[in-house]
Amino acid sequence: MFKLLFFLFLLFLFITLYSFKKRVDNILDAIFPKKHTPNSSKHPEELVQCATCGVYLPKHAAVKKIKFNGEVIYFCSVECKKNYKKG
Numbered sequence: 294m295f296k297l298l299f300f301l302f303l304l305f306l307f308i309t310l311y312s313f314k315k316r317v318d319n320i321l322d323a324i325f326p327k328k329h330t331p332n333s334s335k336h337p338e339e340l341v342q343c344a345t346c347g348v349y350l351p352k353h354a355a356v357k358k359i360k361f362n363g364e365v366i367y368f369c370s371v372e373c374k375k376n377y378k379k380g
Contacts, residue, residue: 345373 340349344366355367359374368374 341367343367343369343373345369345377 339352341352341355342349343355345368348369350367350369352367354369356370356374359366366377368377
């Protein structure tokens with residue numbers, strides 16, 4: 294009987310300490326957030342510049358891209374693409 298009570302006490306102690314550690318980790322993450330990058334690889338994602346307005350954006354977020362004389366031109370929006378074609 295004593296062994297069972299001792300085991301239950303250790304289990305209770307472990308669960309209590311584990312939940313306390315999780316709470317402390319959550320508080321520390323709120324105070325000191327970890328740097329999170331959308332691309333988890335070692336190389337950062339390439340930035341491209343909108344040909345019309347000059348805004349830099351990640352290559353995957355470019356709305357439209359066209360090829361002009363073998364060069365790829367990126368745009369941040371459909372409006373910028375239309376304005377580029379007008380000019």
